[in-house]
Amino acid sequence: xxxxxxxxxxxxxxxxxxxxxxxxxFVIGNETFEKLATIGTLSNLLVxxxxxxxxxxxxxxxxxxxxxxxxxxxTILGAFVSDTYWGRYATLGFSSMASLLGxxxxxxTAAVSKLHPPPCIQDQTCEGPTSFQLxxxxxxxxxxxxxxxxxxxxxxxFGADQFDPTTESGKKGINSFFNWYYFTLTIAVAFxxxxxxxxxxxxxxxxxxxxxxxxxxxxxxFFFVASRIYVKVKPEGSPVxxxxxxxxxxxxxxxxxxxxxxxxxxxxxxxxxxxxxxxSYTDQFKFLDKASIIYSADEINPNGSAANPWKLCSIQQxxxxxxxxxxxxxxxxxxLYYIAVAQQTTYVVFQALQSDRHVSKNLEIPGASFxxxxxxxxxxxxxxxxxxxxxxxxxxxxxxxxxxxLQRMGIGIVLSIVAMFVSGLVxxxxxxxxxxxxxxxxxxxxxxxxxxxxxxxxxxxxxxxLSEAFNLVSQLEFLYKQFPENMRSLAGSLLxxxxxxxxYLSGLMVMIIHHATADNGQGKWLxxxxxxxxxxxxxxxIGVIGAVNFIYFIACAKWYRYRILDGESH
Numbered sequence: 001x002x003x004x005x006x007x008x009x010x011x012x013x014x015x016x017x018x019x020x021x022x023x024x025x026f027v028i029g030n031e032t033f034e035k036l037a038t039i040g041t042l043s044n045l046l047v048x049x050x051x052x053x054x055x056x057x058x059x060x061x062x063x064x065x066x067x068x069x070x071x072x073x074x075t076i077l078g079a080f081v082s083d084t085y086w087g088r089y090a091t092l093g094f095s096s097m098a099s100l101l102g103x104x105x106x107x108x109t110a111a112v113s114k115l116h117p118p119p120c121i122q123d124q125t126c127e128g129p130t131s132f133q134l135x136x137x138x139x140x141x142x143x144x145x146x147x148x149x150x151x152x153x154x155x156x157x158f159g160a161d162q163f164d165p166t167t168e169s170g171k172k173g174i175n176s177f178f179n180w181y182y183f184t185l186t187i188a189v190a191f192x193x194x195x196x197x198x199x200x201x202x203x204x205x206x207x208x209x210x211x212x213x214x215x216x217x218x219x220x221x222f223f224f225v226a227s228r229i230y231v232k233v234k235p236e237g238s239p240v241x242x243x244x245x246x247x248x249x250x251x252x253x254x255x256x257x258x259x260x261x262x263x264x265x266x267x268x269x270x271x272x273x274x275x276x277x278x279x280s281y282t283d284q285f286k287f288l289d290k291a292s293i294i295y296s297a298d299e300i301n302p303n304g305s306a307a308n309p310w311k312l313c314s315i316q317q318x319x320x321x322x323x324x325x326x327x328x329x330x331x332x333x334x335x336l337y338y339i340a341v342a343q344q345t346t347y348v349v350f351q352a353l354q355s356d357r358h359v360s361k362n363l364e365i366p367g368a369s370f371x372x373x374x375x376x377x378x379x380x381x382x383x384x385x386x387x388x389x390x391x392x393x394x395x396x397x398x399x400x401x402x403x404x405x406l407q408r409m410g411i412g413i414v415l416s417i418v419a420m421f422v423s424g425l426v427x428x429x430x431x432x433x434x435x436x437x438x439x440x441x442x443x444x445x446x447x448x449x450x451x452x453x454x455x456x457x458x459x460x461x462x463x464x465x466l467s468e469a470f471n472l473v474s475q476l477e478f479l480y481k482q483f484p485e486n487m488r489s490l491a492g493s494l495l496x497x498x499x500x501x502x503x504y505l506s507g508l509m510v511m512i513i514h515h516a517t518a519d520n521g522q523g524k525w526l527x528x529x530x531x532x533x534x535x536x537x538x539x540x541x542i543g544v545i546g547a548v549n550f551i552y553f554i555a556c557a558k559w560y561r562y563r564i565l566d567g568e569s570h
Contacts, residue, residue, distance in 0.1 A: 018164040018231055026226035027159045028184065033219035034096065034151065035188035040196035040212035041103050041144070043189075044368040046349050052109075052116050052205060053137065054126040057528050058514050061346040065507030067141055068342070072500035074149025079493040080238050081150070088154040088161065089232040095150025096220050102143030103213040109137055110205035153493045161231045190379075193372035201366035239320075239487040246313045246321045249291035256293050258286060266292035268315045269304045276485045279319035280564040284326065288318050320484045323563055327482055329556040330406070331498055333413070334475050336549040338502035339509070340416040340542050341472070343423070344371050344464050346506075347526075347535060348457060354447050354530050355430055355454035356440055365454065373458050377465025382473070405478040406557040412471025413550045419463035420543035424536035426456050434531045447529035482563050513538060 045067075049060040082091040109115045115136050120126040129137070164170035192212075200208025259265035263281045266289060271278040291313040294300065299312045306312040345368075352367035359365060393402025430452045439448030472495075479491035510526060517525045517534075527533030 018162060018170065023162045023226060023229055023231075024159075026222050027162060029222035030096075030219050031155060031159070032184040032188065033215045033222060034099070034155075035185055036191055037103060037212040037216035037219060038099065038144075038148065039188045039192040040215065041106060041209060043192045043345075043371065044197045044200050044208070044366070046346060047201065047353075047366075047368055048110075048205065053129050053133070054117050054120065055128075057350055058510060058526055061510050062507040064346060065342065065503045065510070067145070068345075069500040069503030069507070071145050071148045072152075072496035072503065074145050075153045075493040075496040075500075078149040078151075079153040079489045080240065082154050083235055083489055084238040085235055087232060087235045088158040089227075089230060091150045092154050092158055093223065095147045095154075096216075096223055097147075098143050099147025099151065100213070100216045100220055102140050102147055103209065103216050105136065105140035105143065107206065107209040107213050109133070109140060110209050152496055153489055156492065157489055161233050189375040190372060193369050193375065197366045197369045201368070202364075239484075239490055242309075242313075242317055243321050243324065245309050246288060246291045246317050248310050249313050250288050250318075252311060253290040253293050253295070254287070256290055256295070258289055258293070262286075262289050262292075263315070265294075266315050266318075267294050267300070267306065267312055268292070269306075271316060273486075276316075276320075277565050278316060279323070279484070281315060282319065282322055282561065282564070284561065285322050288321055288325075289315075292318055320487065323482060323484055324487070326560055327479065327494075330409075330478070330553075330560055331475075331494060333409075333549055333553040333556060334471070334495075334498045335502045335505065336545055337413050337416055337471055338499050339506045340420050340546055341464055341468060342503060342506045343420075343539070343542065344374055344461060346510075347538070348423070348461065350530055351427060351430060351457055351535070352454045353443050353449075354434065355450050355452050355457070357454045367454075370454065370457055370461060373461040374465030374468065377462040378469045378473075381466055381469045385469070405474045405481075406560065408474040409471045409478065410550070410553060410557065412467045412469070412474065413546060413553055415463055415467035415470060417543050417546040417550065419460050419467060420539045420546060422463060423460040424539035424543070426460060427530075427536040427539060429456065431531055431536070448531050450531070513541070 046060055046064050049055045049063060050057060055063065078091060078095065082088050086094070115133055117127045117129050117133065196208055196211065199211065292315050294312065299307050301307050306314070348370065349367045352365075352370045357365045357367065390402045394400070397403065430450045433452045434448050434450035437451050440451050441449040443449060476492070476495055479495055483491040514524065514526045524532070525534045525538045
């Protein structure tokens with residue numbers, strides 16, 4: 001248990017009292033119930049849109065991709081508002097209430113008959129949603145976007161704020177909190193992929209949405225009840241401003257010549273920050289160094305600071321921008337990578353729905369529940385990797401961690417490529433059985449259900465789970481460690497931003513392929529009835545994109561230089 005006091009930066013300011021583990025029951029309780037609620041609401045939306053709102057499979061998949069993309073993209077705005085104006089506590093409080101209201105509206109769309117289309121007549125004639133029904137649905141989606149946009153970039157950092165990073169117990173507490181964070185995420189995914197989805201698919205959509213709404217209400221109670229004992233870090237201004245200042249100053253001085261010895265001649269005031277480590281000078285992106293050229297003595301105040309930060313920036317500011325510039329190419333490879341991962345919540349669900357999902361005569365697994373297998377693979381592999389694989393690799397490579405973060409990310413990309421080709425082979429088998437043998441039933445849309453067991457989908461989902469364990473987890477660690485300390489909230493937002501762009505690209509790709517293959521004489525790749533389509537070609541296409549992306553990743557990884565602090569050897 002930790003309780004420490006840190007001196008304020010300025011005399012007369014109140015002391016910051018870190019209560020550490022005393023706040024954790026409330027922070028972790030809030031985190032756990034929020035994830036249970038959010039994942040429980042979102043994990044089965046694809047089925048909800050097709051079964052209850054009678055959207056086509058293409059429209060539902062596209063809408064879900066746009067929604068997921070917007071949700072992740074909103075984290076950039078959430079991080080900006082938190083860092084610049086509200087602080088993490090206020091942002092989390094407002095966003096939690098927005099999520100609660102959004103979930104309540106989603107529950108109403110299921111519970112109130114006038115807020116969704118009537119049931120299909122004889123499973124054939126299906127009436128689509130009215131403009132009012134779509135407006136109400138989109139309103140719920142919009143509030144969920146606002147909620148997630150504020151919660152995702154702030155929740156991890158807010159939990160870490162409760163520990164004193166200057167003490168050993170505080171550092172250990174922060175590490176333990178990260179472990180608890182991922183553990184609760186796993187629990188939430190497992191519970192939502194089984195209990196919540198089963199209730200939604202087999203009992204009642206109203207009950208299936210009402211339970212996550214109640215869980216979100218519990219999350220809000222956990223968060224607000226401990227308000228008086230939280231450490232509430234005040235916003236210090238967005239690091240985006242510093243980045244823009246460097247770019248503007250470098251552009252203004254673009255015609256000036258750099259000195260022969262930049263480290264000695266450029267503006268390099270004493271480094272006074274205790275939060276941000278001083279970075280070593282690098283010779284990449286030298287054009288940015290022009291932002292630190294001292295044009296005249298008037299540019300520097302008597303206290304040694306820049307008179308106008310939009311005309312003169314320190315070497316430290318420039319090096320921080322260089323860090324971001326080096327990271328962007330690596331980050332961009334994650335966009336194309338995530339297109340493959342995104343399929344486990346879209347077309348893999350459709351595959352499951354048109355396969356034999358029976359475990360026994362009376363027990364049938366909901367289609368959306370199959371995503372739990374990727375979570376199981378990730379959950380099992382991470383501790384196995386840390387406890388067994390890493391020590392073994394360290395003995396072989398003599399390197400900390402066994403292999404580098406970039407190597408782990410590359411392995412994840414390769415696994416995603418393999419997963420897509422396995423997905424294509426499994427779909428060929430599912431479709432072949434559906435076409436050559438009698439169907440064991442029909443879906444709501446009329447598609448025949450293949451006699452192939454849906455458990456044939458498990459290998460591709462396990463591969464995608466392992467892929468996430470290597471790439472996405474390593475991506476988050478890479479961004480956290482390589483970004484300057486004052487930009488780490490931006491780092492978390494950047495990961496979600498990449499996922500957002502991937503979701504948009506996935507939705508756009510679905511629409512383009514659907515229309516491009518409509519009249520090619522060989523049948524649509526993405527037909528409403530998968531038995532009439534060629535989904536395997538879609539998977540192979542994503543696999544080829546992944547292979548090209550892997551080549552691009554190798555080039556970026558070879559060019560990349562890891563962050564070096566001042567005084568460290570290159």
